[in-house]
Amino acid sequence: MSCPVHKYIKITLGPGFVIQDVTTHNETRNLVIDNLPSGTKKDALVRLLESFGGTVVAVQMSSGGAYEGGKPFFARVQMKSHREAIAVANGLNGMKALRCNGELFVRPELPRAAIRSQVSDSSIRVSWTLPTTSLYLGFDTLEGAQMAVRTADGYDWNGYWVTASIYSGIPVVKEYDVRLSGLPPNVDHELVCKRFGVHRTDIMRDKPSRFLRGFGIPQAKNRLEGFGRIVGFDVSPAPYKDGVVRAWCHFETPDIALAARELDGIEQRCLNDEKIAISRVYSLEYPIRRTVHRHIGDAISNLREVVHRFLPGCLLRIPDHNKRQDTITFEINAEDSKSLLDIRARLADIVQGELVMDGNGPLWDRILSTPFGADRMNSIRSSNREVLIVVRKLQSFIRVIGPPEKRASAIAAIRQLVATFQRQPVHTVTLPASRPGLFMHPSLIRLREKHGTDKLWLDIRNRRLCIRGDEAMYAEVQTAVYTANKEVHSHDHSRTLCPVCFDEPTPSVVLSCGDVYCKECLAGYLAAGAETRHFPLRCFGDDGKCQKPIPLHVAQDVLQDEQWDLLVAAAFNTHVVAKPDEFRFCPTPDCQQVYRPGAKDTVYSCPECLLSICPYCEVEYHEGSTCDDQSYRINGAFDEASVGLQPYDLLALSDAYVLGVYGDF
Known part of the structure; x- marks a missing residue:
């Protein structure tokens, strides 16, 4: 059975919720091999690829291939698995083979969904x-001139930013002159007289210039449309303090953007023969859930203003604000990757909020996974409506999103709630190995209803009951377990009875192995698997002798949608943790995405948090350096420092080196 996990990952489930296959977001079986020499035969290429230990499924030569006048060409190849494709890419890239002129270039070809999350190069600034124009105003007194400067300097004249200063030189209007710069070429002198208190005869004008309609924005856009389709055109808002209009043009493809950059530094007749400056822009999309945006909208607006004021070459915009969608997609534009990453990091800080910590780890208590804990958390939410409180049961953490000054009270309330829970001791009672179903015995059900599921729960893996309470409650549970075990032992252990409650199944659910369960008992047993994470989930009928996995279609019938999703996610996380050689967690704290190791010198953007990752080095992408450079920096520096040292010196050096690289723990 196939189903999605964490939105971007697909898994195949088997009986008992065993993970049979995982397809991550960065996974690909496809390769592009470039610089193949003319005359290369498909059979020879297949033999070369399979020499790295894989199986070639398909090969597609580029159009014309070996028949294009002896020119090198490329081929698209599909391997049997992602691991085989990465082995070929790492081994064949940069190799001289098949009598090629130079080296072969091999790169993985990501699926379309992964490509959309990568940094885009189809925009320009x-x-x-x-x-x-400039005007010169004459005044009889210094006080009058100074008053005019205070009034006019920084004045917004219909989008034109006016600067004013005391002026001495030519032309001379009166005893004290003031120069106004940055005025529109068609400025009305009568309005100048009214606004700054001068007579019409006391104004002189600098050399005239032609007025540019609409600040030249329509003309510039029309000029750029001649290169290809424009999907977005954003202009920094007026007034323009430095007299420069800046716009971000988003084309349909990177090729169009590359062609448009040819206009850089060329005078444009449509802009009154002004030169136009065009620079490359990187862009990245950042989706934010609408429910989250409601709590952080003001903070994002402030960030947009900061980007506009202090980062002239950057822009944070909303390309499509469709209210029908569950997410709002922001687009970050910057002229260099450093600024792009900086803006994204600041935006991520706002969106992710604050993780509630307990020392060096997240603050958590298992009661928060129960309905009782959820009710208590909802009461905190109702008292702190200006923030969003996110509780992740599977990852066991709490995050508070919203303005920093509002988060403090919510975090304090959460800490107090967890402290109240943790003041109570936890006792355990071991169940008989053949009767884990005693947990669903009527006497123990009555105890759970009496004390609450947050104080009495089942640890399936260790087959024991956990009790959070005083000694009196502990003794009460021990008595109930003894009574239930004695009662069950006296029954006929027929396979027609429910192995959980040892009663007539009502309503009954029959498994393929022949054992029969109550629907509610089986649902409770399966739902508990999301917390215990011990897979596969097996039948324990016939006094615990039956160990056949629970069929998935049965689990779907008895579980609610939320219980099913939690159980699938728990099975996936357990599978990933058990296979550290196959999967890597995103380096971003509390990001749920995982990826597979990839080829050297490639970059992968996490679709959840948008972090750029080197899938070969398994760290955040090291722009500007190769994977070999990264390895040499760490290993080479240590090897160089250790030459000529004795074994006991190497031990001290290793300790000192770890502290030097990673800091003092």
Whole structure:
């Protein structure tokens, strides 16, 4: 059975919720092999690829292939598995083979869903100087001139940013002159007189310039549309303090953006012969759930203003604000990757909020996974409506999202709640190995109803009851277990009885092995597997002798949708943790995505948190250096420092080196 996990990962489930197959977001079986020499035969290419230990499923030569006048060509190849494709890429890339002129270039070809989450190169930043004019105002007194400077300096004249200063030089208007710069070329002198208190005869104008309609924005956009389809055109808002208009143009493809960059530094007649400046822009999308955005909208608006004011070449925009969608997609634009990552990191800090910590780890208590804990957490939410409190039961952490000044009270309430829970001791009572179903005995059900599921729960893996309470409650549970065990022992252990409650199954669920359960008993046993994470989930009928996995279609029939999702996610996390050689967790704290190791010198963008990852080095992407450089920096520095040292010196050096690289723990 196939089903999605964490939105971007597909898994195949087997009986008992055993994970049979996992397809991650960065997984691909496809390769592109470039610089193949003319005349290369498909059979020869297949033999070369399979020499790395894999199986070639399909080969597609580029159009024309070996018949294009002896020019090198490329081929698309599909291997049997992701691991085989990565082995070929790491082994064959940069190798001289098949009599090629130079080296072969081999790179994995990601699926379309993964490509969409990568950094885009189809945008450019466009800027041009805005034509303005200057006026000289004459005053009889210094006080009048100074008053005019205070009034006019920094004045927003319909989008034109006016600067004013005391002026001495040519032209001379009166005893004290003031120069106003940055005015629109068609400025009305009568309005200048009214706003700054001067007579019409006391104004002189600098050399005239032609007025640019709409700040030149329509003209620039029309000029760029000649290169190809524009999917977005954003302009920094007026006023333009430095007299420069900046716009971000988003084309349909990177090729169009590359062609448009040819206009850089060329005078444009449509802009009154002003030169246009065009630079490359990186863009990245950042989706935010609408429910989260409601709590952080003001903080994001402040970030957009900061980006506009202090990072002239950058932009944070909303390309499509469709209210019908569950998410709002922001787009980050920057001229260099450092600025792009910086803005994304600041946006991520706002979106992810604050993780509630307990010392060095997340604050957590298992009661928070129970209905009782959820009710108590909902009461905290109702008292702190200006923040969003996210409780992740599978990952066992709490995150508070919202303005920092509002988060403090919610976090304090959460700490107090968990402290109240943890003040009570936890006792355990071991169940008989052949009768784990005693947990569903009527006497123990009555105790759970009396004390609550947060104080009495089942540890399936260790087959024991856990009690959070005082000695009196502990003794009460011990008595109930003894009574239930004695009562069950006197019954006929027929396979027609429910192995959980040892009663007539009502309503009954028959498994393929022949054992019969009550529907509610089986649902309770399966749901507990999301907490115990001991897979496969097996039948324990016939006094615990039956060990056949529970069929998935049966589990779907008895579990609610939420219980099913939690159990699938728990099975997936357990599988990933058990196979550290096959899977890697995203380096971003509390990000749920996993990926498979990839080829050297490639970059993978996590679809959840958008972190750029090197899937070969298994760290955040090291832009500007190769994977071999990264390995040499760590291993080479240690080897170089250790030359000529004795064994006892190497031990001390290793300790000192760890502290030097990773800091003092």
